[in-house]
Amino acid sequence: MCAPEFFTVGYAINPWMDPGTTVDVELAVKQWTRLRETLVDLGHTVHVMQAQPGLPDMVFAANGAFSVEGVVYGARFRHPQRSAEADHHKAFYAEQKSWRFVAPTEVNEGEGDFAYLPGRLGGLVLAGHGFRTDLRAHAEVQVVLGRAVLSLQLTDPRFYHLDVALAALDDHTITYYPGAFAEPTRQILRNAFPDAVVADEEDALAFGLNLISDGKHAVLNSEATGLAAKLRAAGYEPVPVELSELKKGGGSVRCCIAELRG
Template sequence: MQREPRRRTYLMCSPEHFAVEYVINPWMDTSVAVDAAAAVAQWERLRQTLVGLGHEVHTLNPQVGLPDMVFAANGAFVVDGVAYGARFKYPQRSAEAKSHQEFYETNPGWGFVAPTVVNEGEGDFAYLPDAHGGLILAGHGFRTETAAHAEAQEALGRPVVSLRLVDPAFYHLDVALAALDDANIVYYPEAFSPASRKVLAQLFPDAVVADEADARAFGINLVSDGRTVVLNTGSDALAAKLRAVGYETAQVDLSELKKGGGSVKCCVAELRH
């Protein structure tokens, strides 16, 4: 099958101040040292990979005291030029939301809707414009509150399907599920409740199903333009599955950033006009 790419616009933030200074997910360990220079170099390779594929990448200025700001996907969720802002669960990250809000409010062409309940942006939301007329998938169970799903639906005018995450290792939707193109997904079923698995199987019968090893290697935490899937190294079985159904793959080493509990997608917010 010939896959057609769509040019995307992304938002990223350099990990100049990245470190594991606290523990807010099962992957973080403050006793494990982070090589800050290596983290910046790995992030830059990711950015250059996306630019090399023809995509536009905007950047936020990293802030001292916000070591997780590199995980830019968590700062908002954007559909049709409207950004539904984030409200972080943990106080260690709460100040990140202001930088994201300022980006949308100071750059022309974007609307911004301030949240009233906890949600962690594109970490727990995925949008598929060609699936069932345009569908938002939304995770809950560890970070984003279910009330945010209704708030996002009102803010963005797209139907929202709530999916319950049940494994703390997969604390955000974007480590358990990703959009491969505008109509299909890849996901790890065991990260979801039995009822949510049934919903996903009904909505996406042709989805790519990842195994536990690739899920725990952050293989699903990927970015795709509809043809080329950018994912981290160490997810070879998933990369092979994707190529078998017509996608191209580009693997990037993000081993330093994985120490914070994130990989490719966590570093990349999509700006959808």
């Protein structure tokens, strides 16, 4: 994770961002801190990257890389406003000394457009494209990680990253909003995941799908009450958190967390 101490909305690179929006940085840090504390309280270890002035979106740490079993596929951002973030993420993994970092040649935005299901096909990468990550990066990540990749086409600009339209709940199961995807992708998802928890538009727009789950607890935006009820009915324990300030930048829970799969 990376604290939002320099968070602001000074440009617009997704439909949620309005450069005229006032950001309460103190509240953003308070909400982010509560998210970090929630993860620690659930038994997880959280590493914190140093925030950098001039890079307000570094708080959305998920976009900086994608790791599977100690191999890290680095990010190459679509927009120049975020491109400098990639080197800071690379440096973070280098400092850990237990990760093999692979620099990308194709445009991709890390876990923003990649999700992982270790229980499917010996490890299945769900990969989004349509707005940020180039389709060619799907082939590249397949080679780098040695895992099967299922490409999913996003067509609604409000859901510009996969992680605002779909989330892994455990090693086999996902939750997603069908309306974010092209019809052929919807059919693929229906066939491949008949047991998925299907979200409606209201909870998708509340960033409910921008969640992180450890297989038991699903930490999600507190506004997504309908999805929380569906998750509870499916056997997961919803853990709501409020991230109203960070939503102004087009992100929520999942965007703030880069999962380290050792």
